[in-house]
Amino acid sequence: MTRRRQVYEGKAKVLFEGPEPGTLVQYFKDDATAFNNKKKGTITGKGVLNNRISEYLMTRLGEVGIPTHFVRRLNMREQLIKEVEIIPLEVVVRNVAAGSLATRLGVAEGTMLPRSIVEFYYKNDELGDPLVSEEHITCFGWANPQEIDELMHLALRINDFLSGLFLGIGIRLVDFKLEFGRWWQNDEMRIILADEISPDSARLWDLKTNEKMDKDRFRRDLGNVAEAYQEVARRLGILPEGGPRDIKGPDTMQ
Ligand SMILES: Nc1ncnc2c1ncn2[C@@H]1O[C@H](COP(=O)(O)OP(=O)(O)OP(=O)(O)O)[C@@H](O)[C@H]1O
Numbered sequence: 001m002t003r004r005r006q007v008y009e010g011k012a013k014v015l016f017e018g019p020e021p022g023t024l025v026q027y028f029k030d031d032a033t034a035f036n037n038k039k040k041g042t043i044t045g046k047g048v049l050n051n052r053i054s055e056y057l058m059t060r061l062g063e064v065g066i067p068t069h070f071v072r073r074l075n076m077r078e079q080l081i082k083e084v085e086i087i088p089l090e091v092v093v094r095n096v097a098a099g100s101l102a103t104r105l106g107v108a109e110g111t112m113l114p115r116s117i118v119e120f121y122y123k124n125d126e127l128g129d130p131l132v133s134e135e136h137i138t139c140f141g142w143a144n145p146q147e148i149d150e151l152m153h154l155a156l157r158i159n160d161f162l163s164g165l166f167l168g169i170g171i172r173l174v175d176f177k178l179e180f181g182r183w184w185q186n187d188e189m190r191i192i193l194a195d196e197i198s199p200d201s202a203r204l205w206d207l208k209t210n211e212k213m214d215k216d217r218f219r220r221d222l223g224n225v226a227e228a229y230q231e232v233a234r235r236l237g238i239l240p241e242g243g244p245r246d247i248k249g250p251d252t253m254q
């Protein structure tokens with residue numbers, strides 16, 4: 001295979017040109033960052049696990065009619081995706097108070113929200129991804145009102161489906177971040193789910209013990225970060241007993 005041309009390197013992933021026009025290869029790194037890049041580290045095996053977990057969740061979502069960018073997994077760390085024009089918003093869905101919502105509004109972490117909340121953050125690292133309202137989004141042209149409705153609708157459907165899926169394996173879906181993009185087919189534009197869904201982008205708590213099984217273990221130096229990601233994969237039924245090294249693929253050696 002010829003060397004792929006790199007399109008973008010982010011904090012957790014690298015994008016390469018795909019084999020056909022309109023496709024990209026998404027490579028998952030072990031690098032982890034938190035607090036807008038102020039804390040940096042690596043979580044051994046994270047890339048392999050997130051590639052798998054995101055593949056699994058996007059495939060399940062696709063089966064229930066949520067359009068996603070996921071095409072197929074290529075190997076341990078790479079997946080083929082549809083190239084989209086990313087809408088510069090982080091769409092966050094919350095079911096339980098945690099993270100910035102708990103801090104900003106003084107709500108105790110772990111408080112069940114009476115209903116799920118959808119929030120929008122402007123994707124801009126220099127500004128620290130600020131919370132924005134629909135007014136800001138339409139005023140600055142990041143998305144139009146119809147697109148905002150579609151984002152909300154998709155985000156809530158994804159939340160319903162994933163909340164149930166995780167509940168079934170003893171995990172509470174506390175909150176999660178989604179990215180969407182515009183995808184053109186012939187002359188029609190569709191909004192599809194992009195980026196990743198993984199313990200990097202979601203808060204997952206064990207239902208019985210409330211133990212954190214996500215990137216908060218890294219953010220707060222709670223230890224056993226890779227083990228927590230592995231446990232999520234194991235419960236999803238996508239991790240062979242021996243750990244990530246047991247998953248057959250061309251790039252087992254890192
Ligand atoms: N299907 C897609 N088409 C085009 N770009 C995508 C697609 N899916 C995800 N992306 C973008 O690819 C990048 C993935 O890299 P990574 O998550 O490491 O970025 P990041 O460091 O979080 O930076 P950013 O602030 O740009 O998200 C992100 O910028 C994301 O928006």
Ligand SMILES: [Mg+2]
Nearest residue numbers: 010011012195
């Ligand atoms: Mg990202």
